[in-house]
Amino acid sequence: MRIYKYKKITDKYTTYTIVEPDYNIMDNESKRVVELCTINGDTYISVPDDLTLPEQPKQITLEPVIITSELKEQIEKASPHMQLIKKRIKNKIAEKYSIEDELKIIRNKINGTDVDKYTEYNSYVESCIADGKIKVDILVKKPIKEIKEVI
Numbered sequence: 001m002r003i004y005k006y007k008k009i010t011d012k013y014t015t016y017t018i019v020e021p022d023y024n025i026m027d028n029e030s031k032r033v034v035e036l037c038t039i040n041g042d043t044y045i046s047v048p049d050d051l052t053l054p055e056q057p058k059q060i061t062l063e064p065v066i067i068t069s070e071l072k073e074q075i076e077k078a079s080p081h082m083q084l085i086k087k088r089i090k091n092k093i094a095e096k097y098s099i100e101d102e103l104k105i106i107r108n109k110i111n112g113t114d115v116d117k118y119t120e121y122n123s124y125v126e127s128c129i130a131d132g133k134i135k136v137d138i139l140v141k142k143p144i145k146e147i148k149e150v151i
Helices: 069-078 080-096 099-110 115-140
Strands: 002-006 034-039 042-047
Touching (some): 034 069, 080 115, 099 115
Antiparallel strands (some): 002 042
């Protein structure tokens, strides 16, 4: 994935945004441009490496972005996609463990009892988080090991 930013421009009659490819004529419709978020007037998009963007309106200037840890954090906070990933992880964990169950398992682990239940619980939570990290990686093109604190 490549990350770009641009400013949407509005004149008296039109709001100019990026022009996306015609997905109807593409072989693989799963390769799409994803608008991640807008920060301080800059709109950030994620573009698959093998997707060629069509010519853009003269009002639009796409700037390639290098994701720093600070920018990654800002995108995570502002992006509805990132928030949805986090919400889905929480919901997946909650389907199996209520908050009360989680607290009980952790309390028992601290007290040295039911350690096997804690191991099972922790493995499940870590697998849910790993699934979320993979989804984040797809959006922001960072090695999974560098996204450790995403969720």
